[in-house]
Amino acid sequence: MNMLSVKNVNQYYGGSHILRDVSLEAHLGKVTVLLGRNGVGKTTLLKALMGLVPIKTGSIEFGGRSIQSATPYERARAGIGFVPQGREIFARLTVEENLRMGLAYKPARTPIPSELFELFPVLKQMLGRRGGDLSGGQQQQLAIARALAAGPKLLILDEPTEGIQPSIIKDIGRVIRMLADRGDMAILLVEQYYDFAQELADDYLVMERGEFIARGLGKDMEANGVRQLVAI
Secondary structure, three states: EEEEEEEEEEEEEEEEEEEEEEEEEEEOOOEEEEEEOOOOOOHHHHHOOOOOOOEEEEEEEOOOOOOOOOOOHHHHOOOOEEEOOOOOOOOOOEEHHHHOHHHOOOOOOOOOOOOOHHHHHHHHHHHEEEHOOHHHHHHEEEEEEHHOOOOOOEEEOOOOOOOOOOOHHHHHHHHHHHHHOOOOEEEEOOOOOOHHHHOOOOEEEEOOOOOEEEEEEEHHOOOHHHHHHHHO
């Protein structure tokens, strides 16, 4: 099932045309990977999907319904989980409090899903520790768990491997694959680490100067020269 459908989206900052006729889809049970160098518009696209920046023209549908006029809060409540670049956890709050922020629009007594601790066992050991005291990799696991707390149908991750040690990159990749393989969630992954992206991609997109210059099946990435397209 197609959870996210973006058609002919254009977005501007001042006089600069940032996103140019961008169209993409994300399907349940699949990881759609978006690759591109720094500054090509990837993060702007994600912010547009979350309602953090407005689009000029085009359409965004989630679960078959238009969401381009919805607020970020309404999009989250509809079932979109977002893990921003840089993690943006609450450093002064405990791990438990950070996770509860992911349940902000649920009833007050809603328990933290036990599945989160199965996916990221280290978080259970650190429930009382402040988020700012965690390592970068642990903070990234916390940010993903927070986004998963409310049970989203679409999970959007913006460069989750940035600044993370290799062992935790492997753990994060394992979790992403597991979530997709369950079949009840679509995943849109923005990534610069090519090998990580290739390993996870069911479908891929390559962005350059605000538009997609290549797309296809993840299994064809190497044959299609995607590594060269995104090389710095």
